[in-house]
Amino acid sequence: MKSIAILGSTGSIGRQAIEVVEHLGTLFKVRALSCQHNEKLLLEQALRLGVKEVAITCERVAKEARGAFSERGIRLHAGQSALVEMIGESAPDVVLNAIVGSAGLSASIAALENGATLALANKESLVAGGSLVISKCKERKANIVPIDSEHSAIFQCLRGEDKDGLKRIILTASGGPFRNYSLDDLRNVSVADALRHPTWSMGKKVTIDSATLMNKGLEVIEAHYLFEVGYESIDVIVHPQSVIHSMIEMVDGSFLAQMGAPDMRTPIQYALTYPRRETGISNLLSLEECGELTFEKVDVERFPCLAIAYRAGRAGKTYAAAMNAANEEAVQAFLDRKIGFLDIPRIVEGVLEKHVPLEGSTLDEILVAEEEARKLSREGIASARF
């Protein structure tokens, strides 16, 4: 039996992770949970799973909730350092990081420093802190197993293959809800439109990122660090049906693909049971009923975020961290109806133009770069005429 900490347990991935862990029965014992705001669900989860160690990252929420946890004998870590503290104290074998946004980076580093296996759904850990996370992973001889369906697919395809046989990684993109929109259409899309993802049911931030294709851009950078492959060998193809979750092309002309129903419980479970596979609880794919599978080129004119991400990734240093922070601010502003859909790439691009890069080899440098990018974004958001 392995012990596990689930960070972001009240979110979409976190809740599905708990489902999977419960399904896996005696293979895992949940030792710690965390959330940002949803203290009610967190308490419910902790009681059901017999968890004695939780973290709430929002100070205000933590303060209000303290009594409810302590009277049930559950230790509550609060605030910014809560996750790092809780990982250190609970010392789980596996840390499943399902935090949304760059807030997940310090927790990923803490997990690796503690020698835990990092089951990673927080792509921003690698986008903002790729070099740092990977060098920490190597230093501690720890393992990172991806949970993003695309990276899980590639991870599965690469299993048993020699790296020198790999020609390129091909990330599939559903194309989001606006795949067939013109630039003019895109100018006027509403928040509700953008939240209507055609194939996957996910949290708000990642759904908007899917609509702008920034999500795919983040995944390109994530793949670069995770699989140690150059950007010239990472391609994106639009595959609206989301049946093929990603693939690799080998030097001999073979393609290897991982497919399945669009159900995050499959990659979550794989990350937990790897290198074994256990019977799953996911919806099953029926090829006879899934209709036709199609592929299209990405149009970076209409979806500039993908090109921006490639540029930021290639530029190295703290460019990707700055891009990600700017995107987080811009997406929140869009959700708050302060800016339009096409302002998102405009603001991110503006921030990157002004970004003064740091080396990015320490957490501090990354946090400084992110803070600067957020400040610049807020200026851009304030001046956006909407």
Added chain:
Amino acid sequence: MKSIAILGSTGSIGRQAIEVVEHLGTLFKVRALSCQHNEKLLLEQALRLGVKEVAITCERVAKEARGAFSERGIRLHAGQSALVEMIGESAPDVVLNAIVGSAGLSASIAALENGATLALANKESLVAGGSLVISKCKERKANIVPIDSEHSAIFQCLRGEDKDGLKRIILTASGGPFRNYSLDDLRNVSVADALRHPTWSMGKKVTIDSATLMNKGLEVIEAHYLFEVGYESIDVIVHPQSVIHSMIEMVDGSFLAQMGAPDMRTPIQYALTYPRRETGISNLLSLEECGELTFEKVDVERFPCLAIAYRAGRAGKTYAAAMNAANEEAVQAFLDRKIGFLDIPRIVEGVLEKHVPLEGSTLDEILVAEEEARKLSREGIASARF
């Protein structure tokens, strides 16, 4: 540098194997070649590759060709035992068996007995002699690497996976040229129609087998022995575009697929370079240009050969050997315009009904069963009103 014998070197797979071996440069030295009838091309190949050891299985052709080979210092093995002799004498590291039909079985066994790696394109070796071939392989701790594109795909997908994670094997079938024909249409198809395969360019026998779907039936039996998987865990799905060459479904809901252009040089090369991959010479797959990928159930009403093969496979003993022999006779009769297209399954089924099975654990028993089946087939062919 490894030494290789290419059996059936003048056929479609054999010629492509030579192309691949020449492309691989110093990785392989061709030590032996064989053909049935095409002694001219065999001589040309032997001279170009500096091969000193050849076999011609047709006694008559061998007799006529003897002079041409001996005056160039090339040793010629002739007749039924030619392949076994040649494998013994040339002792290659790898035997690539691209013989068409059950004539390839004794050569496969000879290769394994000599401890060579068997790169297997002759599916009849496993259909007719599955138990024998697999037990010989284990006894000599030899390796079999499949060349059939479907089995190569599954072999590649299974790489690095634990067998207990496998739920089922899914062989893809193009559906052949008559995929959308009604039973009435099928009654009247001509040899020329049947030889027009929609996606793969292959030899005549396998092209007709693709039109009846017996080819897929043979592959089901081949997969059963090669991957040691029960028939209940081997499915066939029609995939007319032949882009996905086959796939596996795992217990957790993941599917793994191997894809590529329909080009046999990819699986041929993989069988030779495995476990490594080398840059290939195959046509490359362009997903953006391949159009839509679709999947359909197989209609065993219209294509009864597939159901016949499952039944023969499940029946064990010499049933599959008899079925294969009967099918070889029936296909030849169809090519000779002695019977109609729908007579093929009728004759095979008739033979199986009358078949008196032997255990099938020795080559002799298999040959006896085949001989009996051929005799019964010829009776059926003679009485077919066409």
